[in-house]
Amino acid sequence: MIRFLVVLIGLVIAIPQASAISFDEARHLLARTGFGSPRPAEIDKILPLGYEAAVDQILNGVPGKAATPIPEFKTEPADRRKIKNMDKAARQDYQRRNQADRKEARYWWIREMLETPSPFTERMVLFWHNHFVSEINKVQFGQWALEQNASFRKYAIGDFRKLLIEVSIGPAMMIYLDASKNKKNKPNENFAREIMELFTLGEGQGYTEEDIRESARAYTGWRINFDTAKFEFNLWSHDNTDKTVLGKTGNFDGIDVMEIILEQPRVADFLAEKLWREFVSLQPNPSETKRLAKIIRAHKYNLKPMIKAMFMSPVFRDPDNRGTLIKSPVELTIGTLRLLGQKPPEIRKVWGNQKAMGQNLFDPPDVKGWRGGMAWMTSTTTLRRSQFLKAAFNGVKKFNKKRELTAMEMRKLPFGVANPWPLQAREVAKPGYLKKLMLAIDPVMQRKFTGKQRKVIRNLLLDPAYQVK
Amino acid sequence: MMKRRDFLKYSLVLPTVAGTGLELLSLPTHAATGRWDRTVVLVELKGGNDGLNTIVPYTDQKYYDIRPTLAIPRDKVLKQTDKLGFNPAFAPLMPLWEAKQMAVVLGVGYPNPNLSHFRGINIWNSASDAETFVDNGWITQLFDESKPSRNFAADGINLANNPAGAVEGGKSRVITLEKKPDKLLRQAGRIQPGSDPMSNNVMSHILKQRRDLRGAADNIIAKQIENVNLGGKFSASKLGVQFETAARLLVAGVKVPVIKLTIGKFDTHAGQEPLHANLLGDVAANVSAFAELMKAKSLWDNVTVMSYSEFGRRPFENNSSGTDHGTVAPHFLFGGKVKGGFYGEQSPLDDLDNQNLKYRVHFREIYASVAREWWGLNAGFFKEKPLGLFS
Numbered sequence: 001m002i003r004f005l006v007v008l009i010g011l012v013i014a015i016p017q018a019s020a021i022s023f024d025e026a027r028h029l030l031a032r033t034g035f036g037s038p039r040p041a042e043i044d045k046i047l048p049l050g051y052e053a054a055v056d057q058i059l060n061g062v063p064g065k066a067a068t069p070i071p072e073f074k075t076e077p078a079d080r081r082k083i084k085n086m087d088k089a090a091r092q093d094y095q096r097r098n099q100a101d102r103k104e105a106r107y108w109w110i111r112e113m114l115e116t117p118s119p120f121t122e123r124m125v126l127f128w129h130n131h132f133v134s135e136i137n138k139v140q141f142g143q144w145a146l147e148q149n150a151s152f153r154k155y156a157i158g159d160f161r162k163l164l165i166e167v168s169i170g171p172a173m174m175i176y177l178d179a180s181k182n183k184k185n186k187p188n189e190n191f192a193r194e195i196m197e198l199f200t201l202g203e204g205q206g207y208t209e210e211d212i213r214e215s216a217r218a219y220t221g222w223r224i225n226f227d228t229a230k231f232e233f234n235l236w237s238h239d240n241t242d243k244t245v246l247g248k249t250g251n252f253d254g255i256d257v258m259e260i261i262l263e264q265p266r267v268a269d270f271l272a273e274k275l276w277r278e279f280v281s282l283q284p285n286p287s288e289t290k291r292l293a294k295i296i297r298a299h300k301y302n303l304k305p306m307i308k309a310m311f312m313s314p315v316f317r318d319p320d321n322r323g324t325l326i327k328s329p330v331e332l333t334i335g336t337l338r339l340l341g342q343k344p345p346e347i348r349k350v351w352g353n354q355k356a357m358g359q360n361l362f363d364p365p366d367v368k369g370w371r372g373g374m375a376w377m378t379s380t381t382t383l384r385r386s387q388f389l390k391a392a393f394n395g396v397k398k399f400n401k402k403r404e405l406t407a408m409e410m411r412k413l414p415f416g417v418a419n420p421w422p423l424q425a426r427e428v429a430k431p432g433y434l435k436k437l438m439l440a441i442d443p444v445m446q447r448k449f450t451g452k453q454r455k456v457i458r459n460l461l462l463d464p465a466y467q468v469k
Numbered sequence: 470m471m472k473r474r475d476f477l478k479y480s481l482v483l484p485t486v487a488g489t490g491l492e493l494l495s496l497p498t499h500a501a502t503g504r505w506d507r508t509v510v511l512v513e514l515k516g517g518n519d520g521l522n523t524i525v526p527y528t529d530q531k532y533y534d535i536r537p538t539l540a541i542p543r544d545k546v547l548k549q550t551d552k553l554g555f556n557p558a559f560a561p562l563m564p565l566w567e568a569k570q571m572a573v574v575l576g577v578g579y580p581n582p583n584l585s586h587f588r589g590i591n592i593w594n595s596a597s598d599a600e601t602f603v604d605n606g607w608i609t610q611l612f613d614e615s616k617p618s619r620n621f622a623a624d625g626i627n628l629a630n631n632p633a634g635a636v637e638g639g640k641s642r643v644i645t646l647e648k649k650p651d652k653l654l655r656q657a658g659r660i661q662p663g664s665d666p667m668s669n670n671v672m673s674h675i676l677k678q679r680r681d682l683r684g685a686a687d688n689i690i691a692k693q694i695e696n697v698n699l700g701g702k703f704s705a706s707k708l709g710v711q712f713e714t715a716a717r718l719l720v721a722g723v724k725v726p727v728i729k730l731t732i733g734k735f736d737t738h739a740g741q742e743p744l745h746a747n748l749l750g751d752v753a754a755n756v757s758a759f760a761e762l763m764k765a766k767s768l769w770d771n772v773t774v775m776s777y778s779e780f781g782r783r784p785f786e787n788n789s790s791g792t793d794h795g796t797v798a799p800h801f802l803f804g805g806k807v808k809g810g811f812y813g814e815q816s817p818l819d820d821l822d823n824q825n826l827k828y829r830v831h832f833r834e835i836y837a838s839v840a841r842e843w844w845g846l847n848a849g850f851f852k853e854k855p856l857g858l859f860s
Contacts, residue, residue, distance in 0.1 A: 368586065371632075378627075
């Protein structure tokens with residue numbers, strides 16, 4: 001009886017604690033919803049809140065649009081025939097400008113990630129980029145790639161049904177999956193296959209090769225009008241006969257088929273499994289993902305309630321779940337530069353480092369995107385990651401603000417310079433702070449990890465434990 | 470011609486052996502010691518190679534009917550039998566073919582083929598059935614029978630930015646030396662591996678990468694590959710650079726069972742030509758340069774170059790002068806110990822399954838040949854019979 005009372009009292013005490021956020025929990029939530037390395041100020045901002053309120057603050061801070069202005073492009077999209085008919089000099093000039101546009105699109109997104117007040121927005125944009133994969137070199141036009149990128153931001157945690165349709169009929173996806181080449185009598189199955197395999201149902205889940213063949217006929221007649229850069233439906237090349245897709249028969253068009261696919265309960269499961277792997281754990285957890293999928297279905301593909309439930313999940317919050325995901329190259333670079341307070345003078349250098357670590361934005365390896373998870377870390381990327389961290393750290397130094405850095409100094413400091421004092425001041429106020437801030441788990445190496453010296457920051461950045469979030 | 474004879478030989482001899490019960494005896498349960506000092510250079514034709522435009526059935530009118538824009542003109546085909554010939558881009562390989570050091574396995578595939586890039590390559594990498602999922606690569610599975618020496622640089626060296634799936638998984642030690650191997654090795658030689666007290670398997674993975682990298686780097690650095698200069702026989706393409714690095718490693722005396730190369734862009738849904746011919750030409754030129762060099766260094770009997778791809782392509786061209794995902798394709802092996810010639814059988818165009826070719830040779834027959842005839846293993850988990858590809 002006494003023991004029972006003790007347990008009861010323990011429970012009563014435990015309840016308010018369970019809803020109040022601790023430093024470690026705030027760090028974990030921000031690391032996972034952001035770029036792996038939250039800034040002290042970001043943690044300060046949610047520390048006074050309860051856990052649920054902190055989750056709400058992050059999700060309510062998703063504005064659906066970018067913080068920085070879209071770049072100006074140097075070319076107008078033109079179809080292949082128009083480009084072919086240009087004279088040689090004009091064509092070369094056009095293609096050069098086109099290439100510059102593609103670079104600008106990449107650099108713009110990287111800058112947006114560095115500056116955004118809502119890292120979670122950009123993480124979701126990146127998630128969708130790796131879900132609705134397209135490669136910019138096939139898409140050709142930077143503005144089309146960014147138009148798709150804007151759809152990802154608009155529906156970041158919103159209506160998946162609208163996102164699916166908007167992305168599917170967007171020029172980037174139409175070109176990437178050859179949808180505009182899919183014609184009556186000679187269907188091109190690329191788009192029909194990937195929409196089921198990659199976007200909605202998952203490979204081999206509840207559809208057949210016959211469903212792909214049949215639905216390819218429904219998508220016939222789609223094309224891009226290069227003058228308006230908009231989707232057009234060409235009835236003459238549409239297969240205007242019955243198709244049987246996923247057990248339903250009718251004279252379907254492409255949108256009809258997408259609606260039929262979205263009626264499959266499996267779609268919500270597939271999304272929940274993928275979001276789980278991205279944000280929670282590499283270990284599948286069917287009971288949790290089934291529960292989360294139900295929330296997606298209950299809210300008719302509005303994802304926000306499910307995403308909130310995912311971050312509220314005890315599996316996500318379990319202290320043993322910290323440090324169990326490898327930071328992607330984008331997270332490692334953006335997170336580190338944000339943490340150290342660096343403003344890279346040339347975004348090209350950030351891009352080059354991400355690419356060398358295996359994540360070239362707008363250029364995933366193939367339609368399935370980056371495999372992520374353990375695959376981020378190979379012997380090669382191990383090296384590239386430590387090269388990046390050393391280079392970034394070299395810019396963390398006190399410098400004379402009265403003078404500009406010389407060109408020579410800039411070459412050695414590709415990511416610019418940042419004063420280490422804001423971080424060191426925290427360590428001085430609270431010894432051991434930097435270790436708790438910068439690492440999700442205990443360090444691996446035997447090094448000096450506390451103290452206000454500059455090398456403490458270096459030791460923390462270069463410890464293998466810094467690679468996980 | 471040779472193909473017919475080989476085919477007959479196997480179909481006659483094997484039933485007899487099986488009939489006497491000797492087949493069971495010939496598959497002993499004890500493990501053999503693998504000849505891991507022999508290297509296989511895997512060349513992944515990423516995207517799904519179009520077999521019909523690689524080995525061309527130039528007398529089959531149906532081929533010309535279903536490929537109005539893509540068929541290789543009859544007079545361009547490098548004719549080998551009264552039915553089959555090579556894509557003209559294969560011209561650089563003709564000396565190897567004539568020297569009987571190039572095997573062409575026709576009609577390669579498997580039952581219930583999967584037409585997804587990822588699942589397709591998983592099946593090929595893991596040697597699983599279409600319906601089963603196996604985590605480890607097929608070569609990694611061979612390591613269960615016999616482990617390569619710990620004195621080797623690694624179990625596999627990957628030279629491209631693409632997984633070396635066949636030799637990944639388990640405790641396999643694979644290192645990637647993409648693009649600038651010399652620079653990477655110097656830096657790798659300075660990596661501090663860190664001990665591994667981790668219960669967290671992601672950290673274990675990270676630390677293992679560091680240990681493998683440092684170990685391999687120390688091993689290869691000791692062989693001084695930077696001093697191996699081969700001259701400029703390889704093309705400047707990504708594949709050419711990979712073949713050149715492979716050659717430098719082997720010439721320097723680096724011991725490794727598998728070197729993995731990748732050439733991409735085979736997913737020719739639209740505007741297939743001249744892209745596909747250029748890809749085949751890239752493969753042909755660099756295999757030829759590699760073979761010549763290996764012969765000059767007396768290493769050709771110790772190396773096998775082998776192609777694979779996640780699937781073949783649809784016999785019918787699509788409306789974009791391209792081909793969609795298909796099933797069957799021919800594959801190739803090159804080497805001093807390879808018995809050249811045709812194996813298997815061209816899948817006929819008048820016997821299709823859902824518009825796709827039916828396979829004649831299971832891809833695991835090739836793997837079983839490599840495992841048993843080349844590496845000297847029992848590889849009991851391959852139920853397929855080897856093809857007799859090696860002398």
